[in-house]
Amino acid sequence: MEDFSFNDEYAKYYNEVLVPTRKEITQITDTWKDTSIWDNVRREAGSLVVPTPIHRIYSRIKRPESVEDKIYRKPNSFPDGLTKNSIKKMSDTIGVRIVTFFFEDLLLVHKLLLSEPRLRISSIDPPKAYLNQSQVGLLGMFGDIQVDHKDSGYLSIHYIVQLVDSCIPEENRPWFEIQLRTIIEEAWGEIEHQLGYKPEKKTTLAVRKQFKIITSYLSAVDEHFDFLRYELQYLQQNLEIESRNPLNAENLPSILHENNIIVSRRELDGLLKLLFSRGITTVAEFQQVATPGNLTLIDNRYFATQNRLPSTFEKIANLANMKDCNDIEILTQRIDAQIDLNNTWLQLRSYS
Numbered sequence: 001m002e003d004f005s006f007n008d009e010y011a012k013y014y015n016e017v018l019v020p021t022r023k024e025i026t027q028i029t030d031t032w033k034d035t036s037i038w039d040n041v042r043r044e045a046g047s048l049v050v051p052t053p054i055h056r057i058y059s060r061i062k063r064p065e066s067v068e069d070k071i072y073r074k075p076n077s078f079p080d081g082l083t084k085n086s087i088k089k090m091s092d093t094i095g096v097r098i099v100t101f102f103f104e105d106l107l108l109v110h111k112l113l114l115s116e117p118r119l120r121i122s123s124i125d126p127p128k129a130y131l132n133q134s135q136v137g138l139l140g141m142f143g144d145i146q147v148d149h150k151d152s153g154y155l156s157i158h159y160i161v162q163l164v165d166s167c168i169p170e171e172n173r174p175w176f177e178i179q180l181r182t183i184i185e186e187a188w189g190e191i192e193h194q195l196g197y198k199p200e201k202k203t204t205l206a207v208r209k210q211f212k213i214i215t216s217y218l219s220a221v222d223e224h225f226d227f228l229r230y231e232l233q234y235l236q237q238n239l240e241i242e243s244r245n246p247l248n249a250e251n252l253p254s255i256l257h258e259n260n261i262i263v264s265r266r267e268l269d270g271l272l273k274l275l276f277s278r279g280i281t282t283v284a285e286f287q288q289v290a291t292p293g294n295l296t297l298i299d300n301r302y303f304a305t306q307n308r309l310p311s312t313f314e315k316i317a318n319l320a321n322m323k324d325c326n327d328i329e330i331l332t333q334r335i336d337a338q339i340d341l342n343n344t345w346l347q348l349r350s351y352s
Helices: 003-031 035-045 064-073 084-089 105-115 133-138 183-195 205-238 252-258 265-277 283-289 292-306 312-321 328-351
Strands: 054-061 094-100 119-121 128-130 146-148 156-163 176-182
Touching: 003 054, 003 064, 003 084, 003 094, 003 156, 035 105, 054 183, 094 105, 094 183, 105 119, 105 156, 105 176, 176 183, 183 205, 205 252, 252 265, 252 283, 265 312, 283 312, 292 312, 292 328, 312 328
Parallel strands: 094 176, 128 146
Antiparallel strands: 054 094, 119 156, 128 156, 156 176
């Protein structure tokens, strides 16, 4: 097939299949960012904090030059050459990248992907982990996933998947690739890409050794971050709290839990900044505003005016605004002002 006709064919496939499929994929992946889907993990682990393993999710569609390049480089996989059949056969014309905060978060997202009813994971090309044996063991994945490696030290987990339901008929529905890695490995991958390094190219032994050394360092960094997370989680669950203690990431989850407020790991820093900006810096100061009466007033006002209960952030924002005030009418006005502020923000976000 001539280049011109190939380009036309790919342009048609791009507009009619890839673009609508990518939109459907985004609708699914957006739901994974909701912290509520991880609440069961919190309960199972006995944690006071809801994990938020996903830092970022993004996707791309292959440029036509990249499609052509892959077909030329892998004639055994694409014996038909530059044809419509080769385009449809390619399983990574759409690529999705999921980036986690911590190494052991990979396991949480791995389990999510395996149980996601809206995705079909390929049995012909099953999930593959580009990890070393020690890392696979730490994740408890032995026997559960294929293990491979790349000379560059690239660390990631790959999945070939397809949408179970789609506007695209099943016979034309594309398979696509999901890559799962930590934020540390994501940074390394971006730098590696900028360096233009490819292990199949002839690279000096000194360069290859440097790549392996950097990879081992990054793996160690991931392990240290996991250790810090476990230490903080232990302190959150076992810390003896006194009213004179300053508020911090170690005691805030326990204090909120006592008031039946569930917090996610992602929210802790923002909530502390919010409280500090209103002059609430100690456990005692928070307890003075987080009374049963104030909490009930916030819940009832949101339910009466918004037909829903407030989120954790909204609840803490309202408590912060209640400092040094006992007049129920003024407190109600402050809640309404916070509701208006939040609704304005949501409207602004809808424009972007």
